[in-house]
Amino acid sequence: MLEKSPLLTLLDILSLILIAGALILILFFTPLERVMGPVQKVFYFHVASAWAGMLSFILGAAAGAGYLITRRDTWDALSLSAIEVGLVFGLIAILSGMIWAQPIWNTCWVWEPRLTTTAVMELIYLAYFILRGGLGTPEIRARLSTVYAIISVITVPLTFFSIRLFRTIHPVVIAPGSDSAFNMTPRMLTPFFISLVTFTILLIDLVWHRTRLAILQIENQKEGR
Amino acid sequence: MLVFALLIVFLFHFSLQLAPDLQAGLAFAATLGLNRSISLEQESRALDGLLLTPVDRSALYFGKALSNFCFTFLVALVLMPVFSLFYQQNMLRLPLLLVLALGLGTYTGLGTLLACLSVQTRTRDVLLPILLYPLALPILIAAVEATRGVLSGLPLGEMHSWLLMLLAGNILFTAAGLLFFETILEE
Numbered sequence: 001m002l003e004k005s006p007l008l009t010l011l012d013i014l015s016l017i018l019i020a021g022a023l024i025l026i027l028f029f030t031p032l033e034r035v036m037g038p039v040q041k042v043f044y045f046h047v048a049s050a051w052a053g054m055l056s057f058i059l060g061a062a063a064g065a066g067y068l069i070t071r072r073d074t075w076d077a078l079s080l081s082a083i084e085v086g087l088v089f090g091l092i093a094i095l096s097g098m099i100w101a102q103p104i105w106n107t108c109w110v111w112e113p114r115l116t117t118t119a120v121m122e123l124i125y126l127a128y129f130i131l132r133g134g135l136g137t138p139e140i141r142a143r144l145s146t147v148y149a150i151i152s153v154i155t156v157p158l159t160f161f162s163i164r165l166f167r168t169i170h171p172v173v174i175a176p177g178s179d180s181a182f183n184m185t186p187r188m189l190t191p192f193f194i195s196l197v198t199f200t201i202l203l204i205d206l207v208w209h210r211t212r213l214a215i216l217q218i219e220n221q222k223e224g225r
Numbered sequence: 226m227l228v229f230a231l232l233i234v235f236l237f238h239f240s241l242q243l244a245p246d247l248q249a250g251l252a253f254a255a256t257l258g259l260n261r262s263i264s265l266e267q268e269s270r271a272l273d274g275l276l277l278t279p280v281d282r283s284a285l286y287f288g289k290a291l292s293n294f295c296f297t298f299l300v301a302l303v304l305m306p307v308f309s310l311f312y313q314q315n316m317l318r319l320p321l322l323l324v325l326a327l328g329l330g331t332y333t334g335l336g337t338l339l340a341c342l343s344v345q346t347r348t349r350d351v352l353l354p355i356l357l358y359p360l361a362l363p364i365l366i367a368a369v370e371a372t373r374g375v376l377s378g379l380p381l382g383e384m385h386s387w388l389l390m391l392l393a394g395n396i397l398f399t400a401a402g403l404l405f406f407e408t409i410l411e412e
Binding site: 068117120123124126127130131134135136140143144147148150151152154155158 | 228231232335338339342343345346347348352355356359360362363397401405408409411
């Protein structure tokens with residue numbers, strides 16, 4: 001049996017407190033955006049979950065590289081977990097974006113670079129699980145799916161920069177020194193960064209849990225044979 | 226199947242909206258060729274023989290990718306007069322050939338690598354499009370945009386960002402192929 005690390009328990013509690021804190025902060029203490037109104041508050045969680053999704057896809061590729069170098073199952077488990085969690089965060093980002101876009105753009109979906117690349121990124125990582133499901137032995141499964149995870153990580157920067165490369169209606173948030181950047185007051189900027197930190201910690205916590213589960217699965221399979 | 230249907234929606238959105246169906250048609254055709262090129266080797270275990278030859282594995286990848294590229298490009302060459310006839314537009318232009326060569330080079334480079342992946346799975350032929358289309362979508366968009374530019378008579382300099390994107394994809398995916406081919410075919 002795998003022992004649960006006390007640090008993980010600490011992360012559990014920390015992410016619970018942070019989520020509750022961020023929710024209260026965003027719901028009651030951030031100023032209302034003058035034009036968009038309360039729906040603008042989706043933004044804090046939307047950007048944070050998109051950020052967490054991309055981060056975990058990068059983590060998935062990095063762990064995949066770790067597997068190819070060391071050939072230890074733990075790295076593959078981490079890669080799988082990061083991609084699975086990232087898929088969920090990406091979905092949250094898309095759905096929360098739709099909630100915001102419905103009143104603001106008057107449609108929940110437009111075919112423009114950022115939305116399309118994000119959706120394609122989700123499809124690419126969905127295919128990762130189809131690939132995994134079709135591979136026979138655990139060794140081949142781990143080896144081939146990590147290769148795929150590393151190749152597909154190029155879509156992450158493509159998605160991130162899509163609103164900077166092409167002209168689109170998606171707002172650019174992180175663009176220091178440019179006119180098109182979001183102008184946020186400090187009262188909006190602080191909760192924004194807090195929600196970024198919250199989602200990052202939640203991401204680490206979830207990936208860790210999922211990795212533990214994956215390692216247990218691997219051990220279980222080995223004992224079964 | 227659901228994922229495949231979703232992918233087709235994405236592909237068609239771009240190809241039908243951005244005029245030339247040429248690129249999408251070639252992409253579909255190339256997938257068939259890619260699948261055949263690798264599964265042919267597996268059927269009679271010819272791949273094992275190839276792997277036994279004392280050459281670098283990357284040479285095998287390069288050879289496979291090159292032959293796939295040549296065949297698809299040949300198909301494109303045959304397709305051009307047909308398209309010219311049906312669309313009442315002269316397609317046999319040098320810039321268009323350049324765009325096609327760049328686009329297909331990138332597409333087949335990535336496709337060869339992914340075909341080697343998918344051929345080792347149980348689902349085989351079905352899996353390749355699911356892996357390949359979303360990854361190739363940026364290439365396809367760039368190729369379609371560049372083709373559209375050429376067909377509307379723009380000079381090549383006007384579309385240098387799309388051509389650059391194709392070139393970058395070409396280098397990136399060929400490098401990925403050379404890097405990972407050995408890992409994929411490990412026994």
